[in-house]
Amino acid sequence: MLKTYKKLKLVNKTRKKTQTIINVNGSKNKIQIGGENLAIIAGPCAVESEKQLDKIAKELSKLGVKILRGGAYKPRTSPYDFQGLEEKGLKILKKVATKYDMTTVTEIMDPRDVKLVSSYTDILQIGARNMQNFPLLKEVGHTKKTVILKRGMGSTIEEFLSAAEYILAEGNPNVILCERGIRTFEDSARNTLSLATIPTVKQLSHLPIIVDPSHGTGEIDLIIPMSKAGIACGADGLMIEVHTDPRHALSDGEQSLLPKEFAKLMKEIAPIVEAVNRKF
Ligand code: PEP
Ligand code: MN
Numbered sequence: 001m002l003k004t005y006k007k008l009k010l011v012n013k014t015r016k017k018t019q020t021i022i023n024v025n026g027s028k029n030k031i032q033i034g035g036e037n038l039a040i041i042a043g044p045c046a047v048e049s050e051k052q053l054d055k056i057a058k059e060l061s062k063l064g065v066k067i068l069r070g071g072a073y074k075p076r077t078s079p080y081d082f083q084g085l086e087e088k089g090l091k092i093l094k095k096v097a098t099k100y101d102m103t104t105v106t107e108i109m110d111p112r113d114v115k116l117v118s119s120y121t122d123i124l125q126i127g128a129r130n131m132q133n134f135p136l137l138k139e140v141g142h143t144k145k146t147v148i149l150k151r152g153m154g155s156t157i158e159e160f161l162s163a164a165e166y167i168l169a170e171g172n173p174n175v176i177l178c179e180r181g182i183r184t185f186e187d188s189a190r191n192t193l194s195l196a197t198i199p200t201v202k203q204l205s206h207l208p209i210i211v212d213p214s215h216g217t218g219e220i221d222l223i224i225p226m227s228k229a230g231i232a233c234g235a236d237g238l239m240i241e242v243h244t245d246p247r248h249a250l251s252d253g254e255q256s257l258l259p260k261e262f263a264k265l266m267k268e269i270a271p272i273v274e275a276v277n278r279k280f
Helices: 050-062 087-099 113-120 133-141 158-171 197-203 213-217 220-232 259-277
Strands: 040-044 067-069 103-107 122-128 146-150 175-179 209-211 239-240
Touching: 040 050, 040 103, 040 209, 050 087, 050 259, 067 087, 087 259, 103 113, 113 239, 122 133, 133 158, 133 175, 146 158, 158 175, 158 197, 158 239, 175 197, 197 209, 209 220, 213 220, 213 239, 220 239, 220 259
Parallel strands: 040 067, 040 239, 067 103, 103 122, 122 146, 146 175, 175 209, 209 239
Antiparallel strands: none
């Protein structure tokens, strides 16, 4: 028997029995996450230039992707690595997404940026490193923006759900959880994708949960198998890093799929999506 975490009043399934379907506010595409459609979110780790993002978005939209990701504020381990284009990156993301009629996701790190970032993007992403940035959780909780909350790499499921509870407790119910791998003793790949988290969260909470096999493994060769596995165990969507020139990407090139590899992923997941009675 799984624990029930009674303190988690709002995210808990004991309070709200039906699965939450998030209607992404502000997007013309009428995107729903958590319903019968499997959400596919793809794009580069970081917005590097208009030319770079345009090339990637063009390929992705040809493959039917409706949600474009791209970071403008990057939480990098080293202060000497590319930190993101900030507002210039947000402008590029919005411009390119408008051109291809796509909904956008971008990361936010600082509570002071909520207004600014929200004015450019449809979905706010809170990354693994900020899962317990409580002022940030509270600030996004004061909006009605859709939020993708990624699991901290050293967080338990209770801590993960408690972080979501912070956002709901401030009045924003539009939270999508994202399993993106945790740190374990295993060092053959960047992270260990905790697939059991998906059915566990499904049993405990009514919130949608997507899976990010790009950060979850950090290995190109593991992304397709883990995408299939994630869908098979109930994930409501995938977040995948794609780049047209991964070798020269300014961040996470080593885990970014080429558009043709991403096309292969889309083809290979199709029978699994059908098997779990979902559409995409
Ligand atoms: C990202 O999505 O590029 C990212 C930094 O993810 P995470 O917070 O999961 O490491
Ligand atoms: Mn990344």
